[in-house]
Amino acid sequence: LGVWGELCTSGAGLARGYWSQPALTAERFVPSPFGAGGRMYRTGDEVRWGSRGALEFRGRRDHQVKLRGFRIELGEIETHLGEHGGVERAVVTMRRDEARGAFLTAYVLSSGPAPEEGELREHLAARLPEYMVPMAWIFLDELPLTPNGKVDRRALPEPDGAGRLQRSNYVAPRDFIESALVGIFEDLTGRSPVGVKDSFFTLGGHSLLAIQLVARIEGHFSLALPLAAVFQDPSIENLASRIRARSESKSLPEDDSVLVPLRTGGEGIPIFLVHAVGGGAFSYLALSAEFGDRQPIYAFQAQGLLNGREALGEIGSMARDYLEHLKAARPEGPYILGGWSMGGLIALEIARALRDAGEQVSSLILMDSFVRPEVEAETPLSFFRGFAETLGIPVEGLQVTEEELDSVEEGARLVFLEQRAKAAGALPQDFPLGRLEKLLGVYQANQAAARNYRFQPYSGPVTLLQAGESAAERSREQVKAWRRGARNLKIRKVPGDHSSMMTPPHVKALAIEFRNAIGEAAGKSRRSS
Numbered sequence: 211l212g213v214w215g216e217l218c219t220s221g222a223g224l225a226r227g228y229w230s231q232p233a234l235t236a237e238r239f240v241p242s243p244f245g246a247g248g249r250m251y252r253t254g255d256e257v258r259w260g261s262r263g264a265l266e267f268r269g270r271r272d273h274q275v276k277l278r279g280f281r282i283e284l285g286e287i288e289t290h291l292g293e294h295g296g297v298e299r300a301v302v303t304m305r306r307d308e309a310r311g312a313f314l315t316a317y318v319l320s321s322g323p324a325p326e327e328g329e330l331r332e333h334l335a336a337r338l339p340e341y342m343v344p345m346a347w348i349f350l351d352e353l354p355l356t357p358n359g360k361v362d363r364r365a366l367p368e369p370d371g372a373g374r375l376q377r378s379n380y381v382a383p384r385d386f387i388e389s390a391l392v393g394i395f396e397d398l399t400g401r402s403p404v405g406v407k408d409s410f411f412t413l414g415g416h417s418l419l420a421i422q423l424v425a426r427i428e429g430h431f432s433l434a435l436p437l438a439a440v441f442q443d444p445s446i447e448n449l450a451s452r453i454r455a456r457s458e459s460k461s462l463p464e465d466d467s468v469l470v471p472l473r474t475g476g477e478g479i480p481i482f483l484v485h486a487v488g489g490g491a492f493s494y495l496a497l498s499a500e501f502g503d504r505q506p507i508y509a510f511q512a513q514g515l516l517n518g519r520e521a522l523g524e525i526g527s528m529a530r531d532y533l534e535h536l537k538a539a540r541p542e543g544p545y546i547l548g549g550w551s552m553g554g555l556i557a558l559e560i561a562r563a564l565r566d567a568g569e570q571v572s573s574l575i576l577m578d579s580f581v582r583p584e585v586e587a588e589t590p591l592s593f594f595r596g597f598a599e600t601l602g603i604p605v606e607g608l609q610v611t612e613e614e615l616d617s618v619e620e621g622a623r624l625v626f627l628e629q630r631a632k633a634a635g636a637l638p639q640d641f642p643l644g645r646l647e648k649l650l651g652v653y654q655a656n657q658a659a660a661r662n663y664r665f666q667p668y669s670g671p672v673t674l675l676q677a678g679e680s681a682a683e684r685s686r687e688q689v690k691a692w693r694r695g696a697r698n699l700k701i702r703k704v705p706g707d708h709s710s711m712m713t714p715p716h717v718k719a720l721a722i723e724f725r726n727a728i729g730e731a732a733g734k735s736r737r738s739s
Contacts, residue, residue: 216271217257218242220250275304277312282342284314290337291316296325301353301361302344305369307400313414315369316344317353324349331412339714340496345414346400369400380405383446387431387453391446394426410444417492418601418637421649425642427453437515438470438491468516469535470509472498478505479572481546481728482536484553484560487660488600489515489652493550496713500721508539510556514652521655525663529559536560544572546728550712552660554579558668565670573731574670575724578677578708581665581691590615594627597653599709624650665695672696673727675720679707702727 220242227235242248256268273284284302291300298321306312318330327347334343346369354365380403383389388406395404399413410423420440427435431453439452469482470491481501483494489512498507510532514521522528536545545564549557554576561571591612610630618626628646631637674692676685692699702723706716 211259211261214256214258214268217253217255217265218250219253220244220248224249224251277304277314277341282314287314287316287334287338287342287344290334291318291330294325294330294333296320296322297330299353301363301366303363303366305346313346313400314342314344315346315348317348317350317366319350319353328412335714337715339710339717340411341416341713343414381407381447385450387450388446390430391427391450391453394423394430395446398423398426404446406446406450408445410440415440415444417490418641420492421645422641425645436467438467438511467535468510468513468532469539470511471506472509473501473503473505473507475503476501476505479544479546479728480506480508480540481548482540482557482560483507483509484532484547484549484556485509485511486549486551486553486600487596487653487656488649489521489656493712496717497721497724500718501725510535510553512652512656514648514655521652523655523658525555525559525659528556528659529563532556533560533563543570545569546573546575547571548573548575548577548724549579550577551579551708552656553577555660555663555665558665558672561670562666562668571670573673573728575673575675575727577675577720577724578680578711579674580688581695590620590623593657594623596657597650598627598631600653601649665691667695667697669697671698671731672700673731674699674701675704675711675723675727676701677708677711678703678705679710700727700730 225239227239238252238254239249240252242250244250254271256271256274257265258268260266268283270285275282275284282304284304287302288300291297291302297318299319301317303315303317304312305315316330318324330347331343348367348369350367354362356362382403383392383406392404392406395408395410395413396402398419399410399415401413404413410420415423421437423440424435424437427449433453435449435452439449443449443452472483472491472494483491483497485491486493491509491511494507494509498509501507512521512528513519513531522531543564545561547557547561549555557574557576558579561574564571589612591610594610594615610627615623615626624646625643628637628641628643632639632641672692674689674696676688689701692701704711704716704720704723706712706720710716711720
């Protein structure tokens with residue numbers, strides 16, 4: 211009961227197979243485990259038994275894909291596109307190429323004048339997480355159909371050369387720097403023509419492509435550029451301005467700092483968020499977008515991600531280092547601190563140091579953080595599975611076995627993972643190995659720091675926003691552990707699991723609870739004063 215599986219049918223009325231299609235027959239008509247010599251037909255429908263004995267239908271298995279670690283129901287995207295007034299019908303598929311790896315492509319049949327791509331992107335972005343918004347868009351006069359009237363997905367045109375942007379606000383490059391960036395943007399995203407006002411992320415860029423973008427820029431212009439620059443200023447125009455300024459100084463970038471401004475508008479108390487085990491600030495982009503311009507938001511990224519810096523391997527040393535940058539940005543309180551997963555532990559230690567120094571920490575908000583991180587006895591496969599998940603690489607699609615990874619020397623395992631990921635299209639072909647090594651070093655250091663952390667009692671107010679879809683037993687254990695050490699603890703459940711709570715659509719509810727926690731703390735502070 212309640213377990214999703216594939217619906218299979220059998221019995222005397224079962225067909226013999228597909229006419230003149232032996233390969234498809236062998237795939238769909240399989241031996242039945244419920245009777246000697248019997249066969250059953252795999253329908254491809256995903257269903258489960260409900261508590262009242264009815265079968266509940268979720269979707270087609272052949273329309274499910276896994277992209278950057280996320281399982282996606284293509285039909286869900288198609289349904290939301292169909293809700294747009296300018297769309298008569300839409301079909302979404304997953305494609306691959308060497309430059310972009312795996313990506314979603316939308317084929318749109320309009321009901322009148324074709325809507326602009328940006329309009330459809332905004333329509334989906336308001337309803338779905340970022341990873342479910344297609345990168346490539348193709349507008350068709352008609353959809354190819356099979357003889358029985360279904361969409362012939364195999365006959366849909368490849369997006370190569372068809373990823374042409376439809377827009378009315380194009381601004382051409384104005385110098386050689388902008389022209390070079392246009393070429394890099396177009397090559398990485400497969401979109402054209404790219405204008406200088408275009409944002410890397412609205413063109414379909416994501417965290418892995420952003421790392422590749424920085425590597426391309428550094429290689430082309432022979433200067434250092436912080437990864438943070440991509441999501442601070444993701445347009446060609448702004449990146450070109452940074453490059454011009456950097457070219458004149460020829461020094462390490464001044465903004466190559468552990469503290470990254472995500473939102474600078476607003477007059478409220480700034481929010482400071484601490485990175486999770488991957489070390490980057492990307493995980494907070496969706497959350498910060500939900501705040502708009504209400505108040506400034508900053509995120510800490512790991513030292514090991516920066517040029518010429520070594521990864522810190524202990525929670526206390528991270529807290530002390532980040533506290534210096536925090537005080538430089540905001541010398542006096544009150545302070546609002548937050549952290550997701552491992553980041554919550556670092557945020558807690560920063561809060562402890564501030565309170566010990568007599569500063570006011572008005573809010574400490576932890577997002578599904580674990581008092582005692584549950585790190586199983588690590589095998590090479592489980593370690594690389596965790597590392598790959600922080601990058602958004604679906605390890606399942608790489609078809610790596612424990613035995614196979616054990617046979618590879620430890621020093622060669624990263625190269626092995628890189629080659630397998632590129633062969634599977636999960637990693638772009640020219641993704642730099644040096645950047646992968648840096649990311650692995652940060653991940654290893656953070657894993658060790660979380661494993662060795664020992665939680666000491668904390669008397670300040672703490673709000674724990676716990677993922678509602680986490681395993682019930684683990685959630686109860688964590689609540690008990692937190693209550694033993696946090697004397698002033700509030701717990702709120704938010705939708706999603708440990709990962710999906712940070713992305714749309716669940717991140718909207720997370721932001722609401724985050725703001726509520728800040729508001730409750732502010733109200734309590736006013737009453738006590």
